Amino acid sequence: MPRPVPVPDAVSKPFWDACNERRLIVQRCSACDRRQFPPEATCRDCGSEANLEWVATSGRGRIHGAIVMHDSRIKMWQPLQPYNLVGIALEDDPAIKFMSNLPGVPVHEVPVGAAVEVEFIEASPEQLVPEWRIVG
Amino acid sequence: MGELLRTSEDVGIWEHRGKVALVGRGHSPVYRRWDGKDMTQTLGALSILAAKAAMEDAGVTPDQIDGVITCPGGQSNGALMGAPWGPGRPYFAAPYDTEDGLSKVTAEWLVRELGLKNVKYVNSDGDNLFMMVGQGAQAVGDGKCNNLLILYPAGNLEGRYQQNESTNAPGPTQWTNPWGWGMGIAYPFAEYCRKYGSNHDRMAPFILNSRRNGLMVPWGYYALHEPYQLTTEDYLSARWICEPLSMLDCDRPVQASACYLMTTAERAKDMKQKPVYVLDYTMSSNRPRSNFETLEDTEAWTDAMARKVWKGSGLHASDIDVFNPYDGFALFTQYFLEAFQWHGVKRGEAHDFYAGDISVEGPHPLLPSGGNIGTGRTRTAIFTDCMEQLQGRAGPRQISGKREIALAGGVLPVNAGWTVFSSIPDA
Structure with missing residues (x-):
C-alpha cells in the first residue's frame, strides 16, 4: 500500500537501515539506562551524546x-x-x-x-x- | 519562539505581583475568512480596529502608547494560524504589499500604521497568545514600557490549510506520516474514556454550554453569524475528524484580531476602566515521553502546571472565582479542569461535572467566556471574559457570587501559559 516514505537523516539512518534488515532497534543511554524513541542526537535526560547506543528490542x-x-x-x-x-x-x-x-x-x-x-x-x-x- | 519565562516547578511569587494591570480590551468583528478582496477585513485592518478599541476602552491616546507586542501569525515559532497569502497571489498597494498585514501583523506594522510616535518597546516575537500575555506583563513590570498594546491577530483565508501532499516523510514526519498519524489529541481522550469509564457523548453538555455562553459574546463568530444554540443531537451527529474527536470538538478558524492594553498598577488607577491586576503568570513547555502524547503525559503535564500556578500566585483552587481554561480542542479542557481541581473536580470527574449545572447563572460557571467553541478561534475570549467578569461588565455572562480572582490559560497540555488576574492588587 502506498504511504509516505520515511526520509532517513543522520540520526535516524541506523534505525531505518535496521528496519530494512527486519530488526527493530531503539536508542539507549548507557549513563541513564533509559531507552528513547524516536531517536535523537543526544539523550533526552542527561544530554549526553557519547553514551547513546543502539540496542535491539x-x-x-x-x-x-x-x-x-x-x-x-x-x-x-x-x-x-x-x-x-x-x-x-x-x-x-x-x-x-x-x-x-x-x-x-x-x-x-x-x-x-x-x-x-x-x-x-x-x-x-x-x-x-x-x-x-x-x-x- | 518568544522567550519562555517562569517555567520552573520551583517558581516563586512573581516579583511584580499586583503591579501590572490590564485596563483595556478591543475586538474586531469576527469573520469566517478573508475573501482576498475586502480591504476593510484584512488582518491588518482588523488589528487596527482592535488596537483603537483597546485604547478607547482604556482612555489612552496613541501618543501614550510606548510598547507593542504581537504574536504576528498567531502561532508559536512565527508560524501562521492559516495559510500565507503569497507567493502565488499578487500583493496589494501599501500597506498590504507583503504578507505583513495580510496573513500576519507584526508590532512594527502596527506601530507604523497607527502612527505611534513614542514606542520604545517593540516585540514581534511574542509566543502564542497564552505565553505572550505573560511576556507582556513581564515587560511592563520590568519597566521596558508603561502602556503596552498586546495584539493577537488570527487569520483565515479561503481553502483548507496544512494539507500534506508529499509522498515522502522527512524530518519529524518520518515518525508519523508512514502510519497516517494526526489529530493526536484524540488519543489521550480515548484513553481517558477507557480509564475512567466515560464516553464522547458525555461531552455534549460542555459543548452546548460553551456555545450558549459564546452567543452572549457580542463580537463572537457565532453571535454575529450563526446566532442559534446547538442541540445535543447536533453534537452527537457531528462528523468524526479523528474518532473520538468530532467536528464540533474543534474550534472554527476565523479572521479576527484582538488587542489588550496593559499598564502599571500605578497608572491604571487613573484610567477609564477598573484595573484587572496580574498576580502571576507561568509557562510550561513539554514533550511526550515517546512518539506521541499519552494520557500519562497529559495528566503529568497539567498537574505540574497547576502546581506552578499555585506556587507562583500563592493562591489555591478555592480562590479561583472565574475559570477560563482553553478549549481549542474541547477534548482537552477536562485535563485542565481536573488538574486545577476547580470546584473540587478530580481526575476522571469532569464529565460528571459537565452533567451538572455549569451555566453562568449556576453554582459552577465553567468557561463563562464560551471559549473558542462559543466564539471561534480568536483564542482571546477567555482573557476578555476574565477582565469583564472582574470588572463587572460581562453583561448576561456575569457570574454571581464572589468575583475577585480569575484564571485563564492554554494553548495545549503540552505547551501552555497561565495567568492569574484579580480585581484587587494584593489579593
Whole structure:
C-alpha cells in the first residue's frame, strides 16, 4: 500500500537501515539506562551524546490505545479512511511507543491490551517500516 | 519562539505581583475568512480596529502608547494560524504589499500604521497568545514600557490549510506520516474514556454550554453569524475528524484580531476602566515521553502546571472565582479542569461535572467566556471574559457570587501559559 516514505537523516539512518534488515532497534543511554524513541542526537535526560547506543528490542509489545482517522491531512492516506491509528507499547519498556495501523483489523475492533509483535512492510521497494500484528 | 519565562516547578511569587494591570480590551468583528478582496477585513485592518478599541476602552491616546507586542501569525515559532497569502497571489498597494498585514501583523506594522510616535518597546516575537500575555506583563513590570498594546491577530483565508501532499516523510514526519498519524489529541481522550469509564457523548453538555455562553459574546463568530444554540443531537451527529474527536470538538478558524492594553498598577488607577491586576503568570513547555502524547503525559503535564500556578500566585483552587481554561480542542479542557481541581473536580470527574449545572447563572460557571467553541478561534475570549467578569461588565455572562480572582490559560497540555488576574492588587 502506498504511504509516505520515511526520509532517513543522520540520526535516524541506523534505525531505518535496521528496519530494512527486519530488526527493530531503539536508542539507549548507557549513563541513564533509559531507552528513547524516536531517536535523537543526544539523550533526552542527561544530554549526553557519547553514551547513546543502539540496542535491539524484543519486537514484542501490547496495544496501548486506538483511535480512528476519518479526515487526515495527509493526502496519501485519505483514500483509506477510516483507518486505525494504534499505539503500541514496547514490551521491553512500555514507555516506548510505536505507531501502527494494525493491518487487517477493522476499525472499532482493535483489542486494546492484546499482545502484538513487529513485522516489516514496504513503504517503498527501498524502505521497510515497522508494523504490528496480533499474536496468540 | 518568544522567550519562555517562569517555567520552573520551583517558581516563586512573581516579583511584580499586583503591579501590572490590564485596563483595556478591543475586538474586531469576527469573520469566517478573508475573501482576498475586502480591504476593510484584512488582518491588518482588523488589528487596527482592535488596537483603537483597546485604547478607547482604556482612555489612552496613541501618543501614550510606548510598547507593542504581537504574536504576528498567531502561532508559536512565527508560524501562521492559516495559510500565507503569497507567493502565488499578487500583493496589494501599501500597506498590504507583503504578507505583513495580510496573513500576519507584526508590532512594527502596527506601530507604523497607527502612527505611534513614542514606542520604545517593540516585540514581534511574542509566543502564542497564552505565553505572550505573560511576556507582556513581564515587560511592563520590568519597566521596558508603561502602556503596552498586546495584539493577537488570527487569520483565515479561503481553502483548507496544512494539507500534506508529499509522498515522502522527512524530518519529524518520518515518525508519523508512514502510519497516517494526526489529530493526536484524540488519543489521550480515548484513553481517558477507557480509564475512567466515560464516553464522547458525555461531552455534549460542555459543548452546548460553551456555545450558549459564546452567543452572549457580542463580537463572537457565532453571535454575529450563526446566532442559534446547538442541540445535543447536533453534537452527537457531528462528523468524526479523528474518532473520538468530532467536528464540533474543534474550534472554527476565523479572521479576527484582538488587542489588550496593559499598564502599571500605578497608572491604571487613573484610567477609564477598573484595573484587572496580574498576580502571576507561568509557562510550561513539554514533550511526550515517546512518539506521541499519552494520557500519562497529559495528566503529568497539567498537574505540574497547576502546581506552578499555585506556587507562583500563592493562591489555591478555592480562590479561583472565574475559570477560563482553553478549549481549542474541547477534548482537552477536562485535563485542565481536573488538574486545577476547580470546584473540587478530580481526575476522571469532569464529565460528571459537565452533567451538572455549569451555566453562568449556576453554582459552577465553567468557561463563562464560551471559549473558542462559543466564539471561534480568536483564542482571546477567555482573557476578555476574565477582565469583564472582574470588572463587572460581562453583561448576561456575569457570574454571581464572589468575583475577585480569575484564571485563564492554554494553548495545549503540552505547551501552555497561565495567568492569574484579580480585581484587587494584593489579593
